[in-house]
Amino acid sequence: MPWEQREVNGVRYYRSQLLAQFPWLEQGFSTRAPVSPVTKPGVEEEYRRRFFALFGLTPDRIQMVRQVHGDRVLVIDRPQPGLELPEADAMITNQPGVGLATIHADCVPVVLVDPVRRVIAAVHAGWKGTLAGIVGQTIKRMEAEYGSKPADCWAAIGPAVGSCCYRVSRERIKLFQEKWPGLDWRAAEKRGVLDLAALNQQCLEKLGVRPARIDPARLCTACRDTDFYSFRREQTARRMLSLIMMK
Ligand SMILES: [Zn+2]
Secondary structure (H helix, E strand, O other), rough: OOOOOOEEOEEEEOOOHHHHHHOOEEEEEOOOOOOOOOOOOOOHHHHHHHHHHHHHOOOOHHHOOOOOOOEEEEEEEOOOOOOOOHHHHEEOOOOOOEEEEEEOOOEEEEEEEEEEEEEEEEEOOHHHHHHHHHHHHHHHHHHHHHHHHHOEEEEEEOOEEOOEEEEEEEOHHHHHHOOOOOOOHHHHHOOOOHHHHHHHHHHHHHHOOHHHHHHEOOOOOOOOOOOOEEEEEEOOOOEEEEEEEEE
């Protein structure tokens, strides 16, 4: 199902239409801040604040992490905002009103929902995190903490660098082949590319999430320069937000 682009109060973002079926859930992936004739400092911060405000979120209700391309999953009961963010690449919660947000410019955003146990997760999966199995670690933690079953879970995979723009070394492809020898690597080998979103999707399916319950955006952050920042394309320090929360 194609992701829907919305514009509310001058803020553009994308959301999964599959997850939009849950009326008690909010989910969105922000775009780059509008280009203004004068580049003022703080423009990106202001755009982020306005994006969060669309969901009624103030800083004290938002949990973010210092993303380190690892496989650590944090359980969030109450957000602890501040300058000293904990190091992790995934968060889970069963608390309504808590916004889980990760930041991205090419790395894969994955959000998970278990509507049975009412648990959500936000995941940041770059190539290292994908290889480390961060999505699998997150589902396992949901199961351990809250009793979630993969067969009950839904997932959305947000905009990320596509295989169209993600050329990598043979050595890197080999790392993935060694980890998942059962997958089809012919296209990757032939073109020297990786499709990180597709790899995360395959991980989810292998864990037992039903294919019809996974909604990939299939939007390339490097191709779509009017919508997204891309580290590959512009070596920027700017990032989009991937947000999920239960109302
Ligand atoms: Zn592309």
